[in-house]
Amino acid sequence: MAVLPALLAHLRGATNAVLVAPPGAGKTTAVAPALLGEPWCTGEILVLSPRRLAARAAAERMATNAGEPVGQTFGYATRMDTRRSAGTRVTVITEGIFVARIQADPELAGVSAVLFDEVHERSLDGDFGLALAVDAQAGFRPDLRLVAMSATLDGARFAAMMGGAPVIESEGRAHPLTLRHIGRRAEARIEDEVASAVRRALGEEQGGVLVFLPGVAEIERVADRLAGLPDDIALHLLHGSIDPPLQRAAIQAEPDGRRKLVLATSIAETSLTIPGIRIVVDSGLARRPRYDRQAGMTRLVTERASQAAVTQRAGRAARQGPGVA
Incomplete structure (x- = not known):
């Protein structure tokens, strides 16, 4: 630095x-x-x-x-x-x-x-x-x-x-980052739109892909929709409910050199460098704890990710080289 x-x-x-x-x-x-x-x-x-x-x-x-x-x-x-x-x-x-x-x-x-x-x-x-x-x-x-x-x-x-x-x-970014907004149809399910964006990214760009989704259920549904990917792509799920060895496997380099595809919650939003990741696909959503005054308890709410959060997410793509988000 x-x-x-x-x-x-x-x-x-x-x-x-x-x-x-x-x-x-x-x-x-x-x-x-x-x-x-x-x-x-x-x-x-x-x-x-x-x-x-x-x-x-x-x-x-x-x-x-x-x-x-x-x-x-x-x-x-x-x-x-x-x-x-x-x-x-x-x-x-x-x-x-x-x-x-x-x-x-x-x-x-x-x-x-x-x-x-x-x-x-x-x-x-x-x-x-x-x-x-x-x-x-x-x-x-x-x-x-x-x-x-x-x-x-x-x-x-x-x-x-x-x-x-x-x-x-500290001014400037170590590597250039290209930002693209592809939008999504309001009537479509978020899982379908994200899966489509992932397949498009895999076909048009080089390098690993990191996908941000609001929760575990969305991750599992997107994984189902991505069934049948080529053998040279290693699919990982990354969230707080999986065991630490599986979390480590998701953020480490692939030992066989395959292309990495990680479906993650905001757990991967900050402080992580995942080897080989050059593309970030962001759903734009986050699940955060919010206090409900009427119920007198804290509950998880799905909401739009903050500007600070999406900036951090995009930054995962350009930590080791030029990236696309």
């Missing part, structure tokens, strides 16, 4: 920063390892990720770059799945794990920095965790470094919340 020197220089004399970098710039896996060499960084670095899959993938990527197995210098901690040791210096954790940790230990003893990745997603745990960290910094840990990171962040608003922290921006 071209802006790393500026970020490191700032954090030597200040405690807060906001980093805005486009998808594929490497902020998730580049910033934390760079901070380890700083004189003020004598403890652990926590990297907050909004999803368990992204947390595991980020830790595994940093460990691979360092030439060591995950769980040594670089580890992760998610619900029901943890890989870390006494020597772990960088731990990627989900937002819920961080909230529980800072509530149990408001001083964050032994922690030198907290990096909030993909803060634009604005989850309850993410916002609450950032507020608690800012409060802990003001009351207990003036030396604690806090960095908010995203590709589509409203930097000024978060900078104000973090005491007027500077916004450090």
